[in-house]
Amino acid sequence: MTSRDSALDLAEPTPVNWRRYAVIAGRIGLAILLILGWKFGAQVAGEVYVADPFLVFGRIVVDTLNGTLIHHTYVTLRLATIGFAIGCFFGVVFPFLLRRMPRLTAAIEPYIMASVGVPKYALVPLFILWFGIDDAPKLWLVGLLVFYPIFIAVFAGIRNVDRRLINMARVAGASEAAISREVIWNSLIPFFFAALKIALPRAVSATIIGEFLVGDAGLGFMIENSRQNFDTTGVFVGIVIATALVLVINAVLTLIDRRVNAWRPTERDMQL
Amino acid sequence: MATFEGREDRGAGFLGARLGPALKSYGDQLIVLLVLFAIWQALSMWLGTYWIGSPWGVAKRFTQDVLDGELLRHASLTLTEAIVGFVIGALPAAALPFLLRRQPIITAILDPFMVGGYGAPKLALAPLFILWFGIGIESKVALVAITVFFIVYFSALAGIRALDAKLVQMAQVVGANERDVARHIVFPGAVPYIFTGFRIAMPYSIGGAVIAELISSNRGLGYLIQLSAMNFDTIGVFVALVATALIVFIGNLTVNVVERWLLRWRPPSDVMLQAAT
Amino acid sequence: MAAQPLLEILGLGKRFATRAGRDPSPWVIQDLSFSVRDGEFLTIIGPSGSGKTTLLNMIAQIDTASGGEIRFQSQAAPISDPKSLNPGLSCKIGYVTQEDNLLPWRTTLQNVLFPLVVQGRLNDETRAHAQMLIRAVGLAGFEDHYPHELSGGMRKRASLIRTLVYDPPVILMDEPFGALDAQTRMQLQEDLLRLWNIGRKTIIFVTHDIAEAIALGDRTLVLTRAPARIAGEHTISIPRPREIRGIMTHPAFAELYQRIRAEVQ
Numbered sequence: 001m002t003s004r005d006s007a008l009d010l011a012e013p014t015p016v017n018w019r020r021y022a023v024i025a026g027r028i029g030l031a032i033l034l035i036l037g038w039k040f041g042a043q044v045a046g047e048v049y050v051a052d053p054f055l056v057f058g059r060i061v062v063d064t065l066n067g068t069l070i071h072h073t074y075v076t077l078r079l080a081t082i083g084f085a086i087g088c089f090f091g092v093v094f095p096f097l098l099r100r101m102p103r104l105t106a107a108i109e110p111y112i113m114a115s116v117g118v119p120k121y122a123l124v125p126l127f128i129l130w131f132g133i134d135d136a137p138k139l140w141l142v143g144l145l146v147f148y149p150i151f152i153a154v155f156a157g158i159r160n161v162d163r164r165l166i167n168m169a170r171v172a173g174a175s176e177a178a179i180s181r182e183v184i185w186n187s188l189i190p191f192f193f194a195a196l197k198i199a200l201p202r203a204v205s206a207t208i209i210g211e212f213l214v215g216d217a218g219l220g221f222m223i224e225n226s227r228q229n230f231d232t233t234g235v236f237v238g239i240v241i242a243t244a245l246v247l248v249i250n251a252v253l254t255l256i257d258r259r260v261n262a263w264r265p266t267e268r269d270m271q272l
Numbered sequence: 273m274a275t276f277e278g279r280e281d282r283g284a285g286f287l288g289a290r291l292g293p294a295l296k297s298y299g300d301q302l303i304v305l306l307v308l309f310a311i312w313q314a315l316s317m318w319l320g321t322y323w324i325g326s327p328w329g330v331a332k333r334f335t336q337d338v339l340d341g342e343l344l345r346h347a348s349l350t351l352t353e354a355i356v357g358f359v360i361g362a363l364p365a366a367a368l369p370f371l372l373r374r375q376p377i378i379t380a381i382l383d384p385f386m387v388g389g390y391g392a393p394k395l396a397l398a399p400l401f402i403l404w405f406g407i408g409i410e411s412k413v414a415l416v417a418i419t420v421f422f423i424v425y426f427s428a429l430a431g432i433r434a435l436d437a438k439l440v441q442m443a444q445v446v447g448a449n450e451r452d453v454a455r456h457i458v459f460p461g462a463v464p465y466i467f468t469g470f471r472i473a474m475p476y477s478i479g480g481a482v483i484a485e486l487i488s489s490n491r492g493l494g495y496l497i498q499l500s501a502m503n504f505d506t507i508g509v510f511v512a513l514v515a516t517a518l519i520v521f522i523g524n525l526t527v528n529v530v531e532r533w534l535l536r537w538r539p540p541s542d543v544m545l546q547a548a549t
Numbered sequence: 550m551a552a553q554p555l556l557e558i559l560g561l562g563k564r565f566a567t568r569a570g571r572d573p574s575p576w577v578i579q580d581l582s583f584s585v586r587d588g589e590f591l592t593i594i595g596p597s598g599s600g601k602t603t604l605l606n607m608i609a610q611i612d613t614a615s616g617g618e619i620r621f622q623s624q625a626a627p628i629s630d631p632k633s634l635n636p637g638l639s640c641k642i643g644y645v646t647q648e649d650n651l652l653p654w655r656t657t658l659q660n661v662l663f664p665l666v667v668q669g670r671l672n673d674e675t676r677a678h679a680q681m682l683i684r685a686v687g688l689a690g691f692e693d694h695y696p697h698e699l700s701g702g703m704r705k706r707a708s709l710i711r712t713l714v715y716d717p718p719v720i721l722m723d724e725p726f727g728a729l730d731a732q733t734r735m736q737l738q739e740d741l742l743r744l745w746n747i748g749r750k751t752i753i754f755v756t757h758d759i760a761e762a763i764a765l766g767d768r769t770l771v772l773t774r775a776p777a778r779i780a781g782e783h784t785i786s787i788p789r790p791r792e793i794r795g796i797m798t799h800p801a802f803a804e805l806y807q808r809i810r811a812e813v814q
Contacts, residue, residue, distance in 0.1 A: 019377060022377055023381055027384060030382070049403070107300035107304045111304065114517075114521070117521055119475070119478065122482045122494065122513060124486065125486065126497075129501050129504065129506065201391065212487050223399050226399075230403075246392060439650055442644075445609055446640065446715065447664060448667040449667075537656075538653070538697070539697035
């Protein structure tokens with residue numbers, strides 16, 4: 001029996017198709033199961049502990065129509081955006097400033113790294129003490145939480161460029177300013193974007209947690225306030241909206257990431 | 273005249289060339305440290321202790337609180353919450369990809385839920401957990417556990433996926449069965465990744481415990497921070513903050529030491545396992 | 550005592566899975582037939598990319614075949630169905646692969662003992678045997694080193710004795726000395742022959758180096774390029790024990806070399 005006559009000849013049948021459908025079906029099934037579990041949990045645990053899902057979604061509709069939900073969401077997003085802008089600004093500017101002073105950079109680097117170890121949320125009571133009970137302490141919180149990943153990423157991105165920059169400038173010899181602008185920018189984008197994927201959602205969640213501790217509006221305030229009033233449905237509403245918000249931001253960023261950086265070979269499967 | 277004098281010179285110069293930059297950089301860092309302390313001291317004198325406790329004041333109070341056991345009591349509670357929560361979250365998270373190793377369909381089904389869980393703000397659940405478990409340690413442990421779970425899950429998943437098929441083949445040829453492969457190949461190969469997950473999750477565990485305590489608690493470092501702040505006791509706030517930072521620092525150190533010992537077989541430059549932050 | 554050959558390859562063929570929507574992929578190996586006697590040292594020469602590794606993978610039952618048969622001790626091995634593959638044929642076939650495939654998290658000694666551990670044969674006697682092998686290839690003193698602390702040559706040697714330690718009757722070797730410098734290679738060739746002399750196992754040794762094939766083997770097969778089949782078979786008439794360092798001066802060597810060289814095209 002030679003291989004020419006062999007009936008063992010193969011082109012593997014593609015099992016891919018049925019697998020793909022099984023996965024999709026499984027996901028839908030699991031989602032339904034979770035919602036049913038939620039409903040069941042509400043029955044068993046009672047409305048003080050677990051709000052009924054239908055009541056929660058009903059309340060979401062009501063509160064959207066009467067504007068409270070929109071108001072709180074707006075307050076949170078507004079603060080998150082401002083805080084993000086501040087943190088992002090300094091996070092981008094500082095590395096560029098430090099770039100000119102390598103000795104200073106080397107000297108302060110360990111302290112910057114050490115300061116990462118302090119949980120920034122723990123500083124909120126201090127910020128309240130210093131800056132009052134309005135937006136300021138929350139802006140500081142968000143600003144700091146956004147600053148760190150952006151700063152580290154831009155810093156690493158610039159450092160990554162400088163060596164190549166020297167070689168490129170030597171070879172090309174054209175307007176160094178233009179080249180450096182383009183080379184630095186292109187080298188920075190993946191670092192910056194990776195940090196963005198961390199910082200943007202973080203800005204929103206930090207705002208919400210800040211609102212747990214201080215303030216009188218916003219999604220975080222809504223959640224904590226509901227808790228103190230034993231309004232479990234309100235707590236669930238706030239959590240659902242907050243989670244949905246952050247997940248949407250994540251999804252949008254991932255989508256943009258795929259479009260913008262489609263050509264890049266780098267792959268980061270370790271996310272922070 | 274290339275004489276012995278010249279050579280001695282070069283010797284000292286060589287040594288100087290090695291030590292010089294290192295000393296200079298440590299010297300620089302020391303200078304910066306002193307400058308930072310000077311600024312701190314100046315600010316506390318200028319603005320007054322309402323706003324900023326002086327470094328000396330903080331150090332004095334810190335020692336006081338440690339000696340009378342007060343600080344240690346709160347710190348150990350926070351630490352307990354962090355550790356217990358970490359263990360409860362990390363163990364299932366590390367085990368799950370392992371157990372599902374041969375069920376890629378289940379892993380695929382779970383994936384969007386895991387990604388969602390990872391991306392969702394777990395800390396926003398703090399009030400819910402306080403509602404459920406009260407203001408005791410259970411709510412903090414739950415919060416830490418759920419935060420740590422998703423982080424470690426993805427690290428462990430990456431570790432399982434990084435399996436070298438050639439090593440598995442080698443093992444099979446010498447007679448390993450499925451259990452042997454899992455025990456001798458899959459698991460040791462995944463450990464570096466799992467440890468990276470531990471390293472990333474550790475500060476989140478301490479931070480999570482503190483934050484939950486900030487919101488509602490009657491013990492712990494977060495409680496201490498909140499209490500001091502409400503009493504306008506800035507020095508007390510600083511003391512608690514320093515204690516928190518110290519715990520994180522020690523936590524980092526511990527993870528690093530354990531990792532270095534556990535992974536002493538690793539070649540020096542394992543680029544893919546350097547966490548970004 | 551012309552016994553049944555230990556291993557028979559009959560009309561073996563291999564082509565990789567055809568991708569959907571493309572032309573059927575070419576045969577890597579087609580209609581390959583040869584046999585191996587018990588205790589024989591068979592070398593196989595082929596240019597790079599001629600499917601040598603694929604052939605060994607099939608014999609070791611790591612890979613399926615697309616056609617033909619493999620018989621071990623007169624029994625057909627199940628090579629068509631991925632699920633029924635029995636890698637290593639229950640530890641009867643050892644395989645020294647091209648990459649050393651040492652487990653990075655085990656020391657040299659632990660790596661060498663690994664097959665014994667999974668086979669449940671670890672005891673004082675086998676441990677002593679492992680130690681002897683470690684000394685035999687010059688790795689004494691490096692038992693507690695991790696693979697990343699060893700040189701490429703040392704890792705190769707460790708992977709070699711890892712297969713030898715559990716004494717499989719048949720050993721496949723895939724260009725084991727290819728990436729080493731000439732000195733180390735010659736040393737290891739001598740070590741291999743010396744160890745082989747003690748046990749007289751059946752060895753199938755694949756290489757692209759004609760001189761090595763002649764120096765080591767009782768018999769040499771020459772493979773063509775893809776689709777690979779036997780281009781020639783040569784019995785090496787140089788008597789044993791052989792002197793590796795002076796092998797090229799042996800009268801039969803030059804003629805064999807020329808003949809084989811002509812076939813390797």
